[in-house]
Amino acid sequence: MTLIFGVFLLILLVIVALAIVRSEDLFAAVMLSGIFSLLMAVNFFLLDAADVALTEAAVGAGVATVLFLGALALTGKEEARHTVSPGGRWLALGVSFATASLLFYASLENPHIGDGSAPVHQHVAPWYLANTLPLIDIPNVVTAVLGSFRGFDTLGEVFVVFTAGIGVMSILGVRHSLVELSGAELDARQRSLRHHLIPRIVGRGMVPLIMLFALYVQFHGEYSPGGGFQAGAIAAAAIILYSLLEGDDRGRELLPEWLLRLMVAGGALLYGGVGLACVLLGGNFLDYSVLATVPSAGQHLGLLLIELGVGITVTGVLISVFHAFARRASR
Amino acid sequence: MAILAYFNYWVFAVLLVIGLYAVIAKTNLVKQLIGLSIFQGAVFLLYISMNKVEGGTAPIFLNGNTERIFSNPLPQVLILTAIVVGIATTALGLAVVVRIREEYGSVEEDDIKAQDVGS
Amino acid sequence: MSIEDHLPALQIVVPLLLAPVVTLLRVRSLPWAASTATSALTFVLAIALAGQVATDGALSYAVGGWQPPYGIELAIDQFSVLLLLIISGASTVALVFGKASLDREIGEERAPLFFAAWLLVLAALCGMVTTGDAFNLFVFLEISSLASYVLIAAGPDRRALMATHRYIILGTLGATFYLIGVGLIYMMTGTLNLADMALRIGEVSELRPVLVAAGFITMGLALKAAMFPVHAWMPNAYAFAPHAVSVFLAACATKAALYVLIRFDFVVFLPHLAEHAAQVSAFFIPLAVVAFLVGSTVAVFERNLKRMLGYSSVAQIGYILLGVALLTPLALTGAIVHLFNHALIKGALFMAVVCIAHRTGSVQLPAIAGCARAMPLTMAAFVVAGLSMIGVPLTVGFVSKWYLIQACLEFGVPGYFLAAALLLSSLLAVVYVWKVVEAAYFKPRPEEAPELCEAPPMILASLWLVTLANLWFGIDSSLPLGLARAASMTLLGEAP
Structure with missing residues (x-):
């Protein structure tokens, strides 16, 4: 079925x-x-x-x-009407056909889907399943691999988000050939939702609930699906919704720009700082085991802190990116 | 069900080339980015399809139960990162397209090329 | 454990973590100063690592304390050290050199974000050449690409935006192709660690997914390395980027992708896939030849100096590719040493062009007419670097061409043709270098053109530092050659 x-x-x-x-x-x-x-x-x-x-x-x-x-x-x-260039179409068809045929050709010797004896289930992965409980002592193996066994990738992931954040701010930050809307005009555009009764009332009720859900996803990631990234996205959604309902100015009062910048940088620094702390305490970079006297307690602490770092940066970046797009309007 | 054993991989290939086609053939810059995200999304399917084990369940030890068959956690971890990379690329791409629209007044590639030849 | 044991991680982490710090610095030139200091520190770390590798041989560092293949490994040998030196050196020189032009192009408000992106490129390129994990490599590849998009989009001309868009599209296609390839190999071997992959791929080397994976990885990295014929994003991206960014990226960004390609091919595929050697040669040799002939020819007709140098890079990447595709120790040594030498050559040429642009305000060929009289030191540096690119003795360009041509001649008659094509491309290089020299030295300065004077001292000093390096390593090439020889021996699986 x-x-x-x-x-x-x-x-x-x-x-x-x-x-x-x-x-x-x-x-x-x-x-x-x-x-x-x-x-x-x-x-x-x-x-x-x-x-x-x-x-x-x-x-x-x-x-x-x-x-x-x-x-x-x-x-x-x-x-536009002429959406496809004639030369482009043939090139695209050719490249696509070649790529598809290669992949079909390859797929016939792929392991079957769901086959437990496939190489991916025989090497490396069983070690994670066997060692998550003894070494890290949390039930969600995905979180264990993400945060600890392959924590360096996740550090990279935070920096991907960070790069996107500063990138969008840098690219859309210029005021070239463009009038940026003044606070009042912007207000007039943004405030429109305030006059709609139903979204306002429903929305007001939802914002705290979404925020609560974000906190749950943030801190319960070790036990169930979730973690800093998803939590950050949800928290950002709550604050963006608040900005939409109450007007951008109120949103900015809640989280002024300097605070957002601090969040964007601070979360990434928290993650990296945990890694450096491990080095200072005598372990390898990102070896959380040295953070406490009992290795698994150190892993818990490390995971908690890095997930927090991820959550803070993701929230900060998403809200900053939203503001960067929202503040721009063509003449 | 020999056909279904590979079905996911075929859908992956089809989605991939649909995205690829849009990226190469379309002249609208926003449409190219939409194509790009389909293209990236297809790869997620490739990885996640290989993590399934027949009769398995998500790799979370509920109530300390370690006896069940679990699907592979590793491709999931990789794709979590890849999803983030994808959205980061989209965000940057859109920011650039917004600036292009301001500078050129158009987001059609041939219009923009024509303007640059003129200048 | 002392701090020296953590150098492999610090090499990446120091610039990576300084990037967020830089975004918080809001005072005038503080972001620049902090980035330059960080970049210099990274260079010092690279030198220290080079020392460690020289005494102890290749290093392995288990991030998080988890042994490979379960955790992520940083694997450092002579080849990665060579790249680390190029990357951190190029970044430092470009920052010192580029201060004045960046001040003008970026503006104070955007500076913290811009320099943070710079440090991210630096950190991610260092990560790409040191990580021993195929997926971690993808993460660093993407950080470096995303941050380079930000750097290029900061270019003052609006065409920089279209160049960035094109780079985003093609760069993402490349990275995703790489990811598909890695996924297929993972599917067949169950591992992501490169060394472990090399051990396990032998058992499944006959199966189609592995063969297709080799194709996807090669294609993806070729896109990133701006290899002919998928180089389309590169000349414009370099031409319209802020000047200092052109210097930095031209010297090392495509090199890192080439490094990854070489490493993947020689470590994972060549020893284990029966047909791979023949395929590499059959596929890359013609492409390489076409690349340097077409690249050089287009450069001859190009009137925008930065684009000219971009197309010249397409040709130079062709030389490196030729050395790789011949698969002999001599050729591979030539290719690797050219990675280093080309960074010096292209770095110096771009810097000279930027100096001229700094004074004339243009990078178009007619605008530089007669500038040699007012800017003798700049033009002298251009001439020296140009001679180096052509491959005149006593310059670094000669060393790499000498190796490559010798390697070609080992192959008898077909080799003669390859050597002839290489020489022909060098002749074309003479033509386009001469075009610049002719305009600068022998055309009169137009009456209405503004007065020129020599570039500022700090800029000139860094230009000449790189130019003299072109001569120094041309006369005594033992350092890069020693590393390149050791690297090619390791890659070909022979005892050093």
Whole structure:
């Protein structure tokens, strides 16, 4: 039953992808890519990847959609009629056909899906499953691998987010050939939602709930799917919603720009600082075991701190990016 | 069900080239970025498809139960990172497109090329 | 454990963690000063690591204390040390050299963000050449790319934005191809650690996913390395980036991708995939030849000096690729030493062009007419670096060409043709270097053109430092050659 459901979802994914590419209305294309991400997330869930499903839903359907809509508001919603260059089409068809044939050719000797004797299930991964409880002592193996066994990757991931944050601020920070809206004008645009009673009341009730959920995801990641990244995305969503409902100025009062910058830098520094603390205490970089007298307690402390670092940076970056897009408006 | 044993990998290939086609063939810069995110999304499917074990469950030891069959945690960890990389690329790409629109008044690649030849 | 044992990690972590700190510095030139100091410190760390590798041989560092293949390993040998020296050296010189031009191009408000992105590129490139884990490599590859997009987009001309967009698209395609390749290999071997992969790939080397993976990884990294014919993003990205960024990225960014390609090919694929050697040669040798002939020819007709140097880089990457594809110790040594030498050559040339642009305000060929009289030291440096690129004796360019041509000649008659093509490309280099020299020395300065004077002392000093390095390592090339020889021996699996 799950199998058939999975196949059905996959076929749906292909149809949605085709619709995205065919659609000349960019607004529709963006909405469809939100659906694409949700379908993808359901698929991941069927394939036992709960953490990934949660992230794909939050990022692909949530953050990405908001970013695309923000950009479309500034660039226009329609694709031009001559959407495909004739030369480009043949090149694209050629490259796509070649790539697809290569992958089909390869796939016939892939291990079967779900085959427990495939190499990926025989080497490295069993070690993680066997050693997470004795060495780290938390139930979620994904969190253990993410935060500790491959903690260096996750440090890199935080810096990817950090780079994107400072990148968007740097690129959209210039005031070239453009009038930035004054506070009052901006207010007038942003405040519009305040006059809508239902979103306001429902929204006001939701903001604290979303925030609470973010905290739960942040601190419960060791036991269930979740962690700093997803929590950061959810917390940012709560604050962005607050800014939308109450006007950008109130949003800024809540989190002024200097504080956002401090969050963006501080979370990444917290993560790296934990790594350096391990070095000072005599371990290797990111070896949390030396943080406490009992190694597994040190691992717990390390994971808690780095997840917090991830959460802070992600929240800060997402809100900053939202502000960077929202503050810009064409003449 | 020999066909279904590879079905995910085929869908991965199809999604990948749909994205690739959009990236190369489309002249609208926003559409290229949308194509790029489909392209990246397809790769997530490749990795997550290999983490499944028949009869397995998500790799979380609920109530200390370690006896069940668990799916592979490693591809999941990798894809968590890859998803973040994808959204970071999208954010930067969109910021650049917004600036292009301000400078050129268009987000169609051929319009922009024509303007640059003129200048 | 003393602090020296942590050098492999610190090499990456120091610039990485200073990046967030720099974003918080809001005082005038403090971000620049902090970045330059960090970059210099990274260079010192690289020298210290080089010393360690020279005495103890290759190093391995287990991040998080988890042994490979379960944890992420940093693996450092002579080859990575050579790249670390190039990367941190290029960054430091470009920052010192570029202060004046960056002050003008970036503006005070954006400076903290810009310099943070710079440090991220530096840290991520160091990470790319030291990590021993295929996926960790992807993470660093992406950090370096994302941060370079930010640097290039800061260029003052609006065409910088289109160049960035193109780079984002092609760079992401490249990185994703790499990721697909790594995924397929992981599927067949169950491991992400490169050394472990090399051990386990032999058992499955006949299977299609592995062969296809080799293709995807090669293609992805070729895109990142701006290899012909997928170099389209590179000339414009370098031409419209802020000047100092062109110097930095031209000297080392594509090199890091080439390094990864060489490492993957020689460590993972070549010893274990039966057909791979023949495929590499059959595929890369023609591409390399076309690359340097086409690259040099386009450079001859290009009137924008920075784009000219960009196309010249396409050709130079072709030389390196040729050395790699010949698969002999001599050729590989030539290729690796050219990685180092080309960084010096292109660094010096870009710096000279930037000096001229600093005074004339333009990088177009007509604008530099007659500038040699007012800027004799700058133009002299350009001439020396140009001679080095052509491959005149007593310069570094000669050393690498000498090795490459010798390596070609080992192959008998087909080798003669390769050597001839190489010489032809060098002749074309004579033509485009001459075009600049002719304009600068022999064309009169137009009447209405503004008065010129020599570039500021600090800029000139760093330009000449690199130019003299071109001569120094041309006369005594034992340091880069020693590292390159050791590296090629390790890569080819022979005892050093």
